[in-house]
Amino acid sequence: MANKKVKVGIVGLGRQGYQHAENLALRVPNCELIAVCSVVEKEVKEVQEKWGIPYGYADYDEMLENRELEAIFIASPSGFHYEQIEKALEAGFHVFSEKPLGLYLEEAEKVEKAVSRHPDKVFMLGFMRRYDxxxxxxxxxxxSGEIGEPVLIRCYGLDPAGKLDSFLKFARDNYSGGLFLDMAIHDLDLARWYLQAEPEEVWAIGGSYARPEFAELGDAETGAAMVRFSGNRIGIFVAGRNCAHGYHIETEIIGTNGTLRIGTVPERNQVMIFNETGAVKKCTGGFLERFEQSYLSEAEEFINCILENRKPSVNVRDGVESTRLGYACKKSFETGKLVRVKS
Known part of the structure; x- marks a missing residue:
């Protein structure tokens, strides 16, 4: 088993997909990336030449006909996930997919049914923060009970202001699902994971302050949601796309006997600059930098699950329930009303 290598094909070679491909090709033990797929021919050729990948495809269905493959890694735009997951499972492959399961709750629920039809296959969803x-x-x-019973979680998810223009272009060209589904979904997943509770009610607000173009797209530049979870536990979520100091991901969990905080200062490293502006620590510039280790760790876990014939702790149900809560936040934001989360 130690020498066994899982043969993997990846679809999607954009910024995030390229990082995944590089990990699969160079850094994940017992993995062999043998196929890459993208509608951008230049991306396929570049990756093939750089890492010696034997198979390159512009057509996803054609890649699924390659019977040398054992697993498919999906890093394509969100609108393709639902169909690509289902096709890969039906074709007999193990599947890793980036979030979300689909752009709509109905798609996420269909993916859950597809996964249940193939219990012999490993399916894993890319909630990478669990592997940080x-x-x-x-x-x-x-x-282990170090803070007693967790009763409140507060999450900040703030993207760099310098990425506003590129995100607006992305939002115009691709339906992202909006602030709460596209950005806050990781925090919503963390809340369920840490609190071990399901959402019951949500109230969400938001607006477009520096860039009114977000409002024109029916979205928010900055938003907040308050969620009541089962057991009367509390979730407070802030998401924004205009963070002046960089990429700021912060989480606080308050318990009956103590509090945990993660990422209060989003420092890039341990270097501090002392100059005329004071004592300064540089912040991380984006999600690929901040979660570099966790992207690698989640890919390693996917491969190990295949080799060890076991299922990952993060599963399709986590994707469905986080999507359900994300849509409830979206509905509350759009209507200005308290929304009951349907289970």
Missing amino acids: RSYADAKRMID
Whole structure:
């Protein structure tokens, strides 16, 4: 088993897909990336030449006909996930997919049914924060009772202001699902994971302040949601796309006997600059930098699950329930009303 290599094909070679491909090709033990797929021919050729990948495709269905493959890694735009997951499972492959399961709750629920039809296959969803060392350590501390019963979670998810133009272009060209589904979904997943509770009610507000174009798209530049979870537990979620100091991901869990905080200062490293502006620490510039280790760790876990014939702890149900809560936040934001989360 130690020498066994899982043969993987990846679809999607954009910014995030390229990072996944590089990990699969160079850094994940017992993995062999043998096929890449993208509608952008230049991306396929570049990756093939750079890492010696034997198979390149512009057509996803054609890649699924390659019987050398054992697993499919999906890093394509969100609108393709539902169909690509279902096709890969039906074709007999193990599947890893980036979030979300689909752009609509109905699609996520269909993916769950497709996964249930193939219990012999490993399916894993890319909630990478669960594989970040700090977030995983916080989970262990909560489960061991170090802060007593967790009763409140507060999450900040703030993207760099310097990325506003590129995101607006993305939002115009691709339906992202909006602020709460596209950005806050990771925090919504963390809340369920840490609190071990399901959402019951949500109230969400938001607006477009620096860039009114978000309002024109029916979206928010900055938003907040308050969620009542089962057991009267509380969730407070802030998401924004206009963070002046960089990429700021912060989580606080308050318990009956203590509090945990993760990422209060989004520092890039341990270097501090002392100059005329004071003592300054540089912040991380984006999600690929902040979660570099967790992207690698989740890919390693996917491959290990295949080799060890076991299922990952993050599953399709986590994707469905986080999507359900994300849509409830979206509905509350759009209507200005308190929304009951349907289970």
